[in-house]
Amino acid sequence: MDDSHSQLKTKYHYVYRWIAERIDKQSFQPGERLPSIRGLSQQLSVSKNTVIRAYQQLEANQKITALARSGYRVNTPAMASINIEPVPEPGFVDLMALSKKIMGLPISREVLPMGSAHPDTDFPAINSLYAEIGRHSRYQSHIPSHYQLPPGNDLLLQQLVGINRELGITTSKQSLLVTHGAQQAISLSLQAITSAGDIVLVESASYFGNLMLLESLGLRVIEIPASPITGIHLDALERALNEWPVKAILINPSFNNPTGYVMSTADRLRFLAMTRRIPIIEDDVFGGLAYQQRPLPLKTLDQENRVIYCNSLSKTLDSRLRIGWVIAGKYQPVIEKRLLTDNMGSPNLIHSAVAQFLEGGKYRQHLGKIRRSYAKKQTMFSEQFIQALDQYPQLQGQYQLTQPNGGFLCWLALPEKTDSQAIYQEALKRGISVLPGSMFSTNRRYAHCLRLSFANFRKNDTWQRGLKQLAEIIAKQIIPPA
Incomplete structure (x- = not known):
């Protein structure tokens, strides 16, 4: 046996074991669609043929089933047990007491x-950032005090346009609003498109900060089961949409907090198709931390201008900055009005200093x-x-x-x-x-x-x-x- 054949066999066994172990441990759940051949080959750094061979062997061993034009799914007993569990009824969130107890x-x-x-x-760029903040602190002590009204510092907006471009989103300064972190962006978005008692769909598990936002706004929640690997179960989502008058969907589809799942491009397109005209809030705070290429944000795939995109610098620079942004599309006017009345202006010092830091070009190196x-x-x-x-x-x-x-x-x-x-x-x-x-x-x-x-x-x-x-x-x- 030559070296190339031996190496191919080793890689094939590695991919086979990687999938089989996750099926056995139910990281890939019964009935769940497995990653695409292309996606898995990129994720595991192997050829498509290696993935195909592993999938074929798993199918021969009756662990998975090939479906026409739909990839592969994990087998269940007779493939009959999927989606038997009924969609949960909407309920109010009650997490504040527990979260305060643990976090306090x-x-x-x-x-x-x-x-x-x-x-x-603990990176050199962070030291440079705080040195810039120090310089702006000394400078601003010599100029008159003033409010920085929405949408925000002009240079910062210009730099955020570039950051969004790197993430796959083409936007303009006029389409961006700078917020006090992504949490405020999500809160203002929810306030713009819902009222107390409305139903919002979230994936399960969900970031506790978002759940507490829903609790504080008096919104009812339906949790849609999600795989910790591939994300929200779309069949369960579709049933919930057919059964309940859903007003909004809040989702974190890229390196999800808490599970880390990533929704595939195919599932993102299906998700957008089945949710029809319902407003979607996309929480993408971890989206800039892909080790390799990741699927495009929902905002980029949206053809109806109904995805509200929320992001921040909290995970890529420092959470103490509290700089976020929202690209709200047709919902921008009402969100901008709420932002103005909530804040009456942005923290000038931090915004101007971060804008100057970003303009210096160190951010891209830092990301790498x-x-x-x-x-x-x-x-x-x-x-x-x-x-x-x-x-x-x-x-x-x-x-x-x-x-x-x-x-x-x-x-x-x-x-x-x-x-x-x-x-x-x-x-x-x-x-x-x-x-x-x-x-x-x-x-x-x-x-x-x-x-x-x-x-x-x-x-x-x-x-x-x-x-x-x-x-x-x-x-x-x-x-x-x-």
């Missing part, structure tokens, strides 16, 4: 920071560095954590750890009776912060899950010891009773 607990300086979704700021850094960190973090978990027989094969191809979050699903809040509390005693999955749903559906951040991971004894301690805490939680 004191955290020492020694905490291993896996609970927060803040970026790593952090993407490579997070990709490397994810590999090292996952390897160390999986090794630590697999030291315990009761954990082997009993968990699912997502490894997204972008961002810096991953999602750990444990056996259903596991109490993630108990794990959270015990871990905090050891100086380890994590977030329990119960924060990411309206009904404690993910009480057996944890969201983990590897943004600040370091290959050192502190992290290695901390991951081993976390694995020990988790293992104690799921030991079956005698």
Whole structure:
């Protein structure tokens, strides 16, 4: 056997095992559509023929089924059990008390920071950014005080046009509104298109900050099941749309918070087609952190000008900046009016300094560095954590750890009776912060899950010891009773 044939066989077995393990652990759920051949070949850095061969063998082993013009789906018993669960009824969110309790607990300086979704700021560009802020602080002390009215600082708007172009979105300064982070952009968008008591669809699991926004606005929510790999289940979404008068959809389709899923281009197009004229709020705060190419934002694929695009610099630069933006299309006038009355102006100092920093050209270089850094960190973090978990027989094969191809979050699903809040509390005693999955749903559906951040991971004894301690805490939680 020559070397090229041997290498092809090795790659084929790797792809086969990669898919089969995720099917066995239900990261790919029964009935779920698998990634496209092209998408998987890019994700795993193998040829399309290698992926095709792996899929064909999985089909021969009755793990998956090929569907005409629809790719492949994971088999179920007789392919009959999918979508049996009824669409949940709309309900009000009640997460504020739990979130305040968890987020308000004191955290020492020694905490291993896996609970927060803040970026790593240990990069040269961040030092340059704060030096720029210092210079603008000294300059602005010598000019008259004034408000910066919407849409925002002109130079900042110009730079954000360029950032959006890099993300695939063609826009103009006139079409952008600068907000106090993406959270305000989403809040203003919801206020513009809904009223108290209206129904909003979200994917499940969902970022707890967005759920709390829905709670504060008195909106009813329907959670649509989503795969932690490929995203929202479109068949369940379609049934919900047929059963309920939905006023808006809030979705985070690229490197989702908390699970890290990425919706494929084919699913994005189908999603837009089936949602018809319903307004969509696209939360894309992690979209700029793709390790490789990612699907175009929904905003780019939208032909009806109904996708409201929200993003920020919080995940790519520093969350303390609180600079976000919204591209609202036909909803811009009402959002701009609300932005003016809410703020009466933007923080001039930060906006002018960040605009100057972006104009200097360091941001693009910084993006390249952090993407490579997070990709490397994810590999090292996952390897160390999986090794630590697999030291315990009761954990082997009993968990699912997502490894997204972008961002810096991953999602750990444990056996259903596991109490993630108990794990959270015990871990905090050891100086380890994590977030329990119960924060990411309206009904404690993910009480057996944890969201983990590897943004600040370091290959050192502190992290290695901390991951081993976390694995020990988790293992104690799921030991079956005698």
